[in-house]
Amino acid sequence: MILKYAISKELRQELGLRENEELYYCVPYDIDDDGSMLDDSYIVVSNFRLFITKKGKVLESLELKDAGEVIAEPLINCGTLIWKQNDTERKLIRYSSKHLARYAYIARGCRLLKEGETIPVESDEDEKTCPRCGRALPGTKECPHCTHQKSGLINSMWKYMKKYRMLLTTAIILMLLATAVTMLNPALQRILVDDIIKDENGTMKGAMIVLLGMLALSIGIILINAGKYYLCAKLGANMALDLRKALYGKIQELSLSFINDRKPGELMNRVIGDTNRVRDFMSEIFCDFATIAVIFVFDVIIMLILNWKLALIAFAFTPVAVGISISFRKVIHRRFHMQWVKDDNVRSNLQDVISGMAVVKSYGQEEAEGLRFNEKADAYAATQRSNETVWALFFPAMQFILSIGTYFIVFFGGRSVLNLDMSAGELIQFVSYTGMLYQYVGWLSNLPRHLMNIVTAHERISDVMNQTPRIADGEEAVEHEIQGNIEFKNASFGYKSYKPVLDGINLKIKPGEMIGLVGASGTGKSTMINLIMHLYEIDNGELLIDGINIKDIALENYHSQIGVVLQETFLFSGTILNNIRFAKPDATYEEIITAAKMANAHDFICRTPDGYNTYVGEKGYNLSGGERQRIAIARAILNNPRLLILDEATASLDTESEYLIQKALERLTAGRTTFAIAHRLSTLRNADRLVVIDGHHIAEVGTHNELMEKKGIYYGLVNAQLEMNKSA
């Protein structure tokens, strides 16, 4: 996201920058005081001042050091930048949603500048529209229209194609053959008419030979086409498969922040949808493209050779043919899109009502809902009916109009034949070629759309492929056996760089210590754990594991030594055995049983019909929350982790299973450095130290008794829970 727009020389002069004054940010605002749209107006921030400019004039400059705070306040579909000084809030300017996120960064940028920080805030967020051409970006960094575009497409397609060079070569040979055969057929027709039917020496035998030749060509084209489509489909499927694997591999490699920044459906779409588009393009468009393009060129050349005057008449009609094809396509697209929308309406209404049937029935709204549904279904049926009628009338009409050009050719050509300027066979051949010309010109006019489709798909794929994982093993990454010393040194982190979740965290943890993390929701407890698991990289400061910076420890090696039990246990579709084995695939049965026993899971597993081979996960055997939790604990124990993370591991469980899990956890945490988050503070009673997080900072650290004596936040939390239990 752009935070420093280009600034004109004139405006720069207008700002009157002082010595040592540097520009940091420059972002537009687009709503005037009276609420009307505004352009060419910017907020400019230097290391000393904030300028409000409007249409090239500086309205005001404010000293950052005077500001108590610069706030970007989001409103409804717009936002306002507020200057807070001496506790008075002042509205500076207003902007539409387009710049909402930008100003959030600017507000943070101002705060950092005020604090003396000289590194500008940067944003990894993508722009929504291309700054060059103004088109919407399909969720990518680069605009498919403006960047490397088609050359890049060919290069990277070639990268995936070259593995299949043989396949490709064969396909291209077949394409050329198809061209030759298609072009030969009309030539044979001419021979049949001129040399046999009209010629006095024409014999039945000659006719049979030509006819057989035509038959052979017809069979030939079928075989060639079949082969061609088969090869192209294979090529497309193989390429899509390779792309899919590469994409999946890449997505796994990328850090969680990349994945969390995107909707899950979007990444699914790229792996499945966009690769499918590549396949479709290769097997359908590419396959025909080479054939049709070559036929088209030869067609034009042969027509010119045969009779250039007639050829020009035929060409004169091509723009009309193209125009008709395009407008026909537009009308049909429009109509069928509407039909699709109406169909979608019916479906979503149906889905709504069926999933809410209990509510509909209990409020006696069946009739009203029925009417609503009928209305939508009627609208759909009406559109469908009219579309089918239009299709039935329109399509033949279009075919007819397209063939008008041919009638002209027959008319003028017929006159030539009567004047003996041309033979009848030549005319027949010519008419066939004209037909081909119009047929293919329509197809070719559709090509830009197909090309854009593939360019967009390609852009969306390479957008992922070109990402460099933000968390990756450096060259000096070391394998390290974790002892359990963990140290946060002035660490800050935010999922979005303008919004810190943790700020200035300092904490030292000894091996084997159990730390309980406490604080209201949204204060950053889980974030702290995410950082320890190295799923995210801290923005500022350091995180040291046994004195080694976490960035320098090989990721896989590090993760293999961490055990995690979360509130929502995720079990993969598979057996209990495979789920426990997940982190250590080579574990023996004895190890697994021991782990399950330690997790208090063995007994319930034996009660299931298929024991350790019971299938769980989606559509599998239904386990209770407590049972899933215990499998997760067994999974963690099996791994014998050096570092243990428990995030709400016992929340929302009934008392009995909580007791069992508590016992299992006690065994698990013994001697291991442990981080535990718990809502119910009683579950943290075994913790060596408690860390209270509040307002992005560590507010209190100490044992339960120390914190109770301190009568701070923790004391308040404990009392609140006691009160709640009393009143419940």
Next chain:
Amino acid sequence: MGYGKGFHGEEKEFDLEEMEKETEEMLKIRYLNSDNADFKRTEGGFVSLKIGDENYERVHVVRMFPFTDPEHYISIRTPDENSKEIGIIKDFKDVSADTRKMLEEQMNLRYFTPIITKIINIKDEYGYAYFDVVTDRGACRFTINIGGSAVVHLSDTRILISDIDENRFEIPDIMKLTVGERKKLDLFL
């Protein structure tokens, strides 16, 4: 975040009586009028409120029914993150003309939904539609995502269009558009 959600918020200080009192108070509707509420413009361009001995340096002016009844039932709220209701103005007739004016200014500041008065052109290209329109706030171009739910029907003739930046545009009555304009819009209705 990947996990760790679903954690009930907790009050730092806990006082059962206090909480019960608050809950009771939340149920009450307090109507504001020129007798009990004293609104004033602030230097910074906002509005402050004084009710009896309650003093609010700045308040939010929020429409409860922004589409169906934007001029009635205005909620006056505290501007902090856990914004609480201070009171409701049921009808602007209940307050002075001057107060009404300053509250309307605040609402104009808060809401930004230009009303489309004229459609010059709509170009649709590769899944996005590019609108070139005239609104009550001036000429404007914006882009919508065709696949998504960019167009919402508030009624049979009233629509709301959200662009890719999440700006919103309203067409109060599509029947008031010309036939040509409606045809351009047709694909998105």
